[in-house]
Amino acid sequence: MLLKIKFSQQRRVHLAQGLWLLSWMAVMWGVIIFCLGVYLKTELLRRAEVMDNTEIHVVPNILMMVGLASIGTNWVASRACQDSLDATRFPRWKVFLLAWFAVAAVLCCLLIAVVVLSYALQGSLEESLKVGLRNGIRFYKDTDVPGRCFQKETIDRLQMEFRCCGNSNFKDWFEVQWVNNRYLDFTSKDVKDRIRSNVDGRYLLDGVPFSCCNPASPRPCLQLQLTDNSAHYNYEYQSEELNLYSRGCRQALTDYFMELMNSTGPGVLSVVLIQLSVCLSLRYLQTAVEGAMALEDPEGDSEGYLLEKGVKETIEDLKANALKMLKFGQVDPNAAEGSSEAADAEKAEKTASPTPAS
Amino acid sequence: MAVLRLRFTKTKRDKLAQVLWILNWISVVTGVILFSLGLFLKVEINKRGELMAERDIQYVPNMLIAVGIIACAINFLGGKICYDCVDTTKFLRWKLIMLPYIICTFFFTFCVLVGALMCYSMHGELEESLNLGLAEAIRFYKDTDTPGRCFLKRTVDMLHIEFQCCGNNGYKDWFQIQWISNRYLDMSKKEVADRLRSNVEGKYLIDGVPFSCCNINSPRPCIQQQITNNSAHFNYEHQTEELNLWMKGCRQALLEYYTHIMQSIGLTVLITWLFELSVLTGVRYLQTSLENVLRQGDLDSESDGWLLENSFMETARTNLNIIKSLGKSNQIDTANNGDPNINVPSTSKAHYGPDNVPPNEIPEAS
Numbered sequence: 057m058l059l060k061i062k063f064s065q066q067r068r069v070h071l072a073q074g075l076w077l078l079s080w081m082a083v084m085w086g087v088i089i090f091c092l093g094v095y096l097k098t099e100l101l102r103r104a105e106v107m108d109n110t111e112i113h114v115v116p117n118i119l120m121m122v123g124l125a126s127i128g129t130n131w132v133a134s135r136a137c138q139d140s141l142d143a144t145r146f147p148r149w150k151v152f153l154l155a156w157f158a159v160a161a162v163l164c165c166l167l168i169a170v171v172v173l174s175y176a177l178q179g180s181l182e183e184s185l186k187v188g189l190r191n192g193i194r195f196y197k198d199t200d201v202p203g204r205c206f207q208k209e210t211i212d213r214l215q216m217e218f219r220c221c222g223n224s225n226f227k228d229w230f231e232v233q234w235v236n237n238r239y240l241d242f243t244s245k246d247v248k249d250r251i252r253s254n255v256d257g258r259y260l261l262d263g264v265p266f267s268c269c270n271p272a273s274p275r276p277c278l279q280l281q282l283t284d285n286s287a288h289y290n291y292e293y294q295s296e297e298l299n300l301y302s303r304g305c306r307q308a309l310t311d312y313f314m315e316l317m318n319s320t321g322p323g324v325l326s327v328v329l330i331q332l333s334v335c336l337s338l339r340y341l342q343t344a345v346e347g348a349m350a351l352e353d354p355e356g357d358s359e360g361y362l363l364e365k366g367v368k369e370t371i372e373d374l375k376a377n378a379l380k381m382l383k384f385g386q387v388d389p390n391a392a393e394g395s396s397e398a399a400d401a402e403k404a405e406k407t408a409s410p411t412p413a414s
Numbered sequence: 415m416a417v418l419r420l421r422f423t424k425t426k427r428d429k430l431a432q433v434l435w436i437l438n439w440i441s442v443v444t445g446v447i448l449f450s451l452g453l454f455l456k457v458e459i460n461k462r463g464e465l466m467a468e469r470d471i472q473y474v475p476n477m478l479i480a481v482g483i484i485a486c487a488i489n490f491l492g493g494k495i496c497y498d499c500v501d502t503t504k505f506l507r508w509k510l511i512m513l514p515y516i517i518c519t520f521f522f523t524f525c526v527l528v529g530a531l532m533c534y535s536m537h538g539e540l541e542e543s544l545n546l547g548l549a550e551a552i553r554f555y556k557d558t559d560t561p562g563r564c565f566l567k568r569t570v571d572m573l574h575i576e577f578q579c580c581g582n583n584g585y586k587d588w589f590q591i592q593w594i595s596n597r598y599l600d601m602s603k604k605e606v607a608d609r610l611r612s613n614v615e616g617k618y619l620i621d622g623v624p625f626s627c628c629n630i631n632s633p634r635p636c637i638q639q640q641i642t643n644n645s646a647h648f649n650y651e652h653q654t655e656e657l658n659l660w661m662k663g664c665r666q667a668l669l670e671y672y673t674h675i676m677q678s679i680g681l682t683v684l685i686t687w688l689f690e691l692s693v694l695t696g697v698r699y700l701q702t703s704l705e706n707v708l709r710q711g712d713l714d715s716e717s718d719g720w721l722l723e724n725s726f727m728e729t730a731r732t733n734l735n736i737i738k739s740l741g742k743s744n745q746i747d748t749a750n751n752g753d754p755n756i757n758v759p760s761t762s763k764a765h766y767g768p769d770n771v772p773p774n775e776i777p778e779a780s
Binding site for chain 1: 559572575593594598599600625626628631638648649
């Protein structure tokens with residue numbers, strides 16, 4: 057027996073009561089996990105326009121699923137507790153509880169997987185943001201193209217809210233034409249020169265949209281001719297730090313989501329602990345009550361344990377059971393041979409026996 | 415002739431006491447809500463304190479906070495009293511306090527009503543305060559090197575972005591002040607010198623606005639400089655362009671925001687006032703019915719409860735007389751020249767010694 061503990065009737069009752077409270081607490085934690093999952097999913101959906109793929113959504117999806125499953129599982133555990141002290145109702149839980157332990161184990165594994173995934177998917181999130189933001193910046197000017205007309209507003213809002221500029225930094229704006237041709241005066245010499253000087257015929261400038269401006273800057277925002285020191289009085293492009301937001305939006309968004317997912321980490325781990333303790337307590341309660349029911353005096357002392365035999369023996373038993381179930385459909389070849397031999401022997405006997413009579 | 419007389423059996427009295435106990439505890443919760451609403455308003459006003467000139471607007475949230483705390487205390491006491499009223503023996507403890515308690519609560523409900531009405535009356539003061547405050551803030555926008563005002567630029571920029579507004583009344587307010595600090599102006603340039611000279615006070619005025627006035631819903635990149643010059647930008651007409659900058663003035667935006675908050679708070683306080691009034695009415699009925707029961711002597715019998723024992727006019731007269739006589743307790747009655755013996759009728763009984771034999775009439779001397 058693994059980890060035996062002796063239980064008197066009094067202790068069994070206390071264990072059942074404590075476990076009932078613990079399982080309701082676990083239900084509450086399940087609700088919290090579900091809400092966390094919903095919140096995370098909402099935040100990811102809000103920024104879905106600047107993300108390329110939805111791989112990262114697997115984290116909130118699992119959280120929501122596990123939250124719901126743990127509510128159901130722990131509610132079942134509380135019902136089992138309530139029936140455990142009633143000798144007539146408890147026996148029907150026997151098979152059910154085996155399934156329950158399996159489900160609880162799966163839930164714990166999923167929760168640990170979520171924590172691992174939230175760290176592992178950081179790279180995928182960054183890639184997704186990189187592509188999404190690049191597209192957003194490219195289509196910034198297309199406010200007249202259906203399907204992309206809100207891209208400008210999205211990017212402007214994003215840059216102002218997260219205090220960031222461009223994909224990796226503000227220089228991303230220098231490589232893209234972000235002023236629509238509708239607002240360019242093609243008769244002007246300056247415009248014509250710029251377009252001709254570019255291979256693809258794009259109007260590129262060393263300027264950024266207004267949403268990159270940093271309100272904390274002491275001087276009014278400089279948006280255009282950023283690399284030209286002589287264009288602005290008392291301005292040095294290399295040392296100017298406060299004029300625009302220096303962080304890239306990819307970095308800003310990744311940090312934001314990582315922080316969100318990391319803050320759910322402690323919650324998830326505490327749910328794992330609570331679920332494990334519910335599991336262990338329920339196992340002890342089950343074995344103690346079953347032991348008590350088998351005694352002549354149901355109110356006497358019984359033993360509770362985690363496993364009936366040792367760990368290795370239990371695993372061997374489980375393996376044998378599993379193989380037996382797998383072999384259930386097959387015909388046993390040794391048994392078939394043995395039976396045909398026996399049939400031959402019978403026949404030989406039968407043919408042998410009549411001859412003395414004749 | 416009692417005002418609104420009702421008959422109460424013993425069970426009805428007990429039920430009334432229990433219901434009032436619960437209602438008093440609900441009132442404690444509403445008192446807490448009032449307190450937190452006052453606190454919320456105070457925090458919101460202080461958040462934008464830099465944009466408001468000195469005006470007496472702090473009295474509204476302070477009043478709400480005070481009313482909330484007093485409501486909690488009064489209703490806590492009321493709950494205790496009603497809990498004890500179920501048992502008539504315990505009621506004797508509170509008998510003397512109940513009437514003063516009811517009078518105090520009655521005057522307190524007036525304070526709650528005044529608090530609610532103040533929420534609606536703050537509008538004018540707030541507008542004045544915002545007008546002056548915003549005008550100052552816009553004037554000092556450029557002074558990012560002056561200690562005490564160096565964060566004003568950031569505050570105004572964040573205000574524009576958050577409330578989607580520009581300037582005090584509109585974006586043209588920015589044309590009338592210099593919002594670019596002299597530190598960033600190249601005085602050697604001809605254009606700058608011309609502009610400074612053309613202005614009477616030597617201010618560098620431009621028809622441009624800060625970047626925070628830009629409207630994010632605009633389909634074209636923001637036009638901040640040379641706003642009134644149609645030829646400076648391609649395909650641009652200053653009079654018809656509406657999406658380029660925020661059109662609303664910040665005073666109006668902030669006023670709408672605060673008015674919305676205060677209207678919701680005012681409504682909540684009015685509902686609380688009605689609730690308090692109904693609880694007070696219940697407590698008054700409970701008090702009068704229990705007093706009548708004690709007067710009758712039989713604790714299980716029916717009794718009457720009322721709001722006022724006599725009609726409204728009589729009660730008012732009696733109370734006025736009481737208040738008048740309170741002031742006169744030490745004065746001598748000057749109506750009969752101070753002589754207490756005048757106007758005492760001769761037929762009144764005089765005491766003639768232990769035998770009580772009246773003296774013989776003295777015959778008139780002939």
